[in-house]
Amino acid sequence: MGVEIKIEGLTKSFGKQLIWGDVSLTIPEGQISVMLGPSGTGKSVLLKTIIGLLKPDRGSVIIEGLDIANCSEKDLYEVRKLFGVLFQDGAMFGSMSLYDNVAFPLREHTKKTESDINNIVMEKMELVGLIGAESKLPGEISGGMRKRAGLARALVLDPEIVLFDEPDSGLDPVRTSFLNQLIIDLNAQIDATFLIVTHDVNTARTVPDNIGLLYHKHLAMFGPREMLLSSEEPVVRQFLNAQVIGPIGMSEEKDADELEQEKGQELPPLPPIPFQQEPSNGIKRRSQRAPGEWLEEQGVTPPPGSFDQNVPMATGA
DSSP states (O other), X not given: OOOOEEEEEEEEEETTEEEEEEEEEEEOTTOEEEEEOSTTSSHHHHHHHHTTSSOOSEEEEEETTEETTSSOHHHXXXXXXXXXXXXXXXXXXXXXXXXXXXXXXXXXXXXXXXXXXXXXXXXXXXXXXXTTOTTSOGGGSXXXXXXXXXXXXXXXXXXXXXXXXXXXXXXXXXXXXXHHHHHHHHHHHHOOEEEEEOOOHHHHHHSOSEEEEEETTEEEEEEEHHHHHTOOOHHHHHXXXXXXXXXXXXXXXXXXXXXXXXTTOOOOOOOOOOOOOOOTTSOOOTTOOOTTHHHHHHTOOOOXXXXXXXXXXXXXX
16 A cells, blocks of 8 residues: 655755745655656656655655654655665666566565565566566666566565656657556556656656646646646646647747747647556556546536547647
8 A cells, every 4th residue: 555745845956056946745645646847847856855865955745744854864764665766777786687686675675585585576577577587687688678677676675655767768659658557557456656757748648647747946736637638727738738839948938039929829729638548457446536537526628539539649739
């Protein structure tokens, strides 16, 4: 079972450079949440702050009653045992086999016997589809396999929170789809809290229960997937629908002249909301809501064509 992450008034700077300020949100337990944002908006910094690798200037990150932004090193060490992290490049030890990479946290943080470690490692490698590759070195396998090995390692301590730092980075669309399906299947099986940082709009539109968007040094919005996919908020609408018209430019923000040129231009219609991707076995996850449920509760009319089996996953500008 996953745990809730409550973030209140979080602010982080590097020197005089403000990364983001006054970020507040609650990441629900057991659900899949995605954090989006243009490059350089501090998405990975947020992950590192949540796990305590970076200290915020102010604010709090509450996990099971403990503020890990302001706790002792001893308490931080203990609460980190709740986490598993998949880093961008997998972060494998190049001289170790996949088996030893996955076994590393167990050997480092537990007193389990090698027999117990073997059982756990092989179980996690089977979960991510790597049985038969355990003796290979990271340099001998594809990028997608390295991601899966990194995910197996993130799962060996049975975490209640799993953080994914751009898991689709460097992967082609087909392998990204396979990885997304694996993430959904794993959430259904272990019921942990998942937080994914990504640039991939298709992933954000189809995988999570919740979506957040960092923009211009603040959290623009965070909430249920259907809330953001039906939002008329300019920056949310532009980013989630991969559109050119809107406040985001090549250098994060458009200048006044660019925005002036767009005045009077008709906005493209909101694309239909696709179905949320389901586990491979067809059994809904515990946190998965029925299509259109949030919209109906809030009295929001979905974009035309929403929840149509024939709606493509991809979105256009």
